[in-house]
Amino acid sequence: MILRSCGDRAILVEYFDLAETMAFFASLRVSAPEDVEELVPAARTILVRHNGNSDSVAAWIRATEPADRAAAPATEPGVIAVHYDGADLADVAEATGLTTREVILAHTEQVWTVAFAGFAPGFGYLVGTDDRLHVPRRATPRTTVPAGSVGLAGEFSGVYPRSSPGGWQLIGHTETVLWDIERTPPALLQPGTTFRFEQV
Numbered sequence: 041m042i043l044r045s046c047g048d049r050a051i052l053v054e055y056f057d058l059a060e061t062m063a064f065f066a067s068l069r070v071s072a073p074e075d076v077e078e079l080v081p082a083a084r085t086i087l088v089r090h091n092g093n094s095d096s097v098a099a100w101i102r103a104t105e106p107a108d109r110a111a112a113p114a115t116e117p118g119v120i121a122v123h124y125d126g127a128d129l130a131d132v133a134e135a136t137g138l139t140t141r142e143v144i145l146a147h148t149e150q151v152w153t154v155a156f157a158g159f160a161p162g163f164g165y166l167v168g169t170d171d172r173l174h175v176p177r178r179a180t181p182r183t184t185v186p187a188g189s190v191g192l193a194g195e196f197s198g199v200y201p202r203s204s205p206g207g208w209q210l211i212g213h214t215e216t217v218l219w220d221i222e223r224t225p226p227a228l229l230q231p232g233t234t235f236r237f238e239q240v
Contacts, residue, residue: 041053041054041055041064041101041102042054043098043101043102045094046087048092048094049077049089049090049091049092049094050087050088050089050090051087051088051090051094051097051098051101052085052086052087052088053085053086053087053088053101054084054085055084055085055086056084057084058083058084058155058167058195060106061081061082061083061084061085061086061155061156062081062153062155062167063106063107063108064086064104064106064107065079065081065086065231065232066106066107066232067104067105067106067107068086068088068101068104069231069232071100071104072100073096073097073100074091075090075091075093075096075097075100076088076089076090076091076097076100077089077090077091079231081155081156081231081232082156082158083155083156083165088101115234117151117152117234117235117236118228118233118234118235118236119235119236119237119238120190120199120214120216120235120236120237120238121214121215121216121237121238121239121240122147122148122190122212122213122214122237122238122239122240123212123213123214123239123240124140124143124144124147124211124212124239125212125213126189126190126191126209126210126211126212126213127210128178128191128209128210128211129143129144129210129211129212131209132173132175132192132209132211135175135176135209136172136173136175138172143173143211144211144239146170146172146173147173147197147211147237148236148237148238148239149170150168150169150170150236151168151169151234151235151236152166152167152168152197152234152235152236152237153166153167153168153232153233153234154166154229154230154231154232154233154234154235155167155196155231156231157227157229157230157231159198160200160201160202160204161201161202161219161226161227162201162202162218162219162226162227162228162229163198163199163200163201163218163229164198164199164218164227164228164229164230164231165196165198166196166197166198166229166235167195167196168195168197171195173192173197174194174195175192175193175194175209176193176194177193177194177207177208177209178207178208178209180207181205181206181207182205182206182207183205184203184204184205185200185203185204185205185206185208185210186200186203186213187200187201187202187203188200188213188214188215188216188218189206189208189210189212189213190210190211190212190213190214190237191206191208191209191210191211192208192209192211193207193208193209197237199214199216199218199229200218201218201219202219216228
């Protein structure tokens, strides 16, 4: 890992890849000392915001061991109900060599972990354990993707929290609200939490 100062109240920790980042984030989030104010994971980094005691925080980061990603989730995964009627479902089946039914089963029969958030408020990048669903983004992005659309891109699955442009392969949609400013926290998909998709 590489630690870089970000002003006098944050440290950016760089890791080798997403798997390493997720493993360290899982450990850091459960052992954070009082000096730490926020952890913001990304694909290969974690931003650690702190109260100014950078030496103590840096020592804690270096001393933290990565979690075992193979371990069972600490809490029961949440559930997102999905109608598997996406415009790209057949294309995903063709790209993966699966039937559409097998695509749906592969999506619903695994636990997904929110690796990090980004793109839009409430959008979480979910990582699963079954690599059969790794597919490229669409060659031509759509100018409008409806809110609630469930998609795949690379190693990730995600749900569009609002209507926006997007290039993910759409396999279904959900009525689950991903972003609600009246909820605490507003985003349903918090980094480090786990979810299952359930066919309606």
